[in-house]
Amino acid sequence: MELDFVRWLQTNLDGGHNREQLQNDAASVEWEPGKSCVVTTDMIADGSHFVLDQVDPRRVGHKALGVNLSDLAAMGARPVGAFVSLLLPPANPEKLAREIMLGMLPLSQRCRCPILGGDTNCWDGKLVINVTAIGDAPKENPWKRSGLIAGDLLFVTGDLGGSICGHHLDFEPRIEEAQFLRDNFQVHAAMDISDGLALDASRMATASQCGIEFDEHTIPVSAAARSQARNASGNPLKAALEDGEDFELLFAIPPDQVDELVRCWPFETRLTKIGRWTAAQGIWLKQLDGRSVPLEARGYEHKRTL
């Protein structure tokens, strides 16, 4: 989900022609003056992002589209359409393709993101799916992870941690919530949490050249993280901070909008105020005893990056 590829390109190659503005996990393309198009692309593969033998292919289809829609939500973009490339293994490819699409279409419809095109191939390897999603964001106000400013308060949607128990396949990208925020509030910074709250928040803090402090008692720990921790004698808070693939929205708004946001939030999706901007760089956890301790920017590196 990260733009490691582009960063690597820019670092390693003469990318002088390659200077479009990159934001969050999507790229913004200026289409004409004042009109931007947001594009995101993600490739997922059997054995790396899911294990086809162990899951319903519909959930794989849902995930393949969902990770891209989550990227669009993180920019406050309205989905326009998606393009799906499939590389199908030799065993019964037509059935597999149908199942994948049956998993993708309900999400496509809910998020008003029609599947407009694609490319289908068979080969002798494992299943690979690439989805490219296009969205519409006003140039004046594309959300970035770098926009956090003094006084901002941080919110998160949903519950965090334990996604490996199923949420990483079944999550709902926060498209509607993002549209509501975009239409009604002044979002200074946003991203979707794909590599864990701590690691992703550290990226937002670094990009914004500030720090972020979380309140320990407010972190919304998921039931899966609690249950998993009980079974493995683990730490559910640690899971909420460091597990990957939550695909929840982390965003910052100015303090004078907080009450209004909490009062008006029209969704069943939980909304939690979890922290605030700090001048001290890095990420911090304000413990129950009131002390603020540094948090390690650890998370789920869900892909080998170059």
Add this chain to the structure above:
Amino acid sequence: MELDFVRWLQTNLDGGHNREQLQNDAASVEWEPGKSCVVTTDMIADGSHFVLDQVDPRRVGHKALGVNLSDLAAMGARPVGAFVSLLLPPANPEKLAREIMLGMLPLSQRCRCPILGGDTNCWDGKLVINVTAIGDAPKENPWKRSGLIAGDLLFVTGDLGGSICGHHLDFEPRIEEAQFLRDNFQVHAAMDISDGLALDASRMATASQCGIEFDEHTIPVSAAARSQARNASGNPLKAALEDGEDFELLFAIPPDQVDELVRCWPFETRLTKIGRWTAAQGIWLKQLDGRSVPLEARGYEHKRTL
């Protein structure tokens, strides 16, 4: 390269929300009234579209971007940017990625199609590359394969056949030529030849509800097709008609523009008038003796379609 996937979707699923206009191998997305965005996506894989052990990875990179740019050219679209997803095999992935990009960037620069984003993963399978390219086409005049009308004459760029000898990796997408045509002539129908002239022309004829007649003596047979035919005692004309992956532009213009086009053509790329619209459906070959015989719509089915 075909939109088999979308056709299959539309045939097999309740694709009622999925009714954007599809043209050629790319999809056209209406961005705002009067402004369309053209999107094309292609996935190529080691063992299916190239054999990594036998070729310079730079040529693979060139091809991965080139097939998408060829699709944009077929619609007369101006490239805006490309998004590249890589799934890299375990052996020295960073080196491989660099080589692929070094093959892609010169083409990206020549065609003014910057690489704006992407996704990079490693896995234990073979190399897979997905490229999505976005282009800009005026809504009033997007080229389609269905636009051939009575009187039109057909032209083709470059030489045909024998692409397996190297052209399928090293071809130059006809972006510049397409821009010149779009700016100066009235192109009624166009497509890029990816599955062989006969098969692709039959698709244009079917889409346009007419026939196409080629002049046998004008078909531009490539040197590779001739040489290959000599070695294998084959038929170079058959190769020019049926070999795949030429990635040349096949297009139709009205008869009163033919002289002007031939006089003004500013490119080194060969331009050949090869045929004409016919009322009789199907595709036809006008032989040297003046007789017109039906041509089989055979070509290179370069992927297993569903």
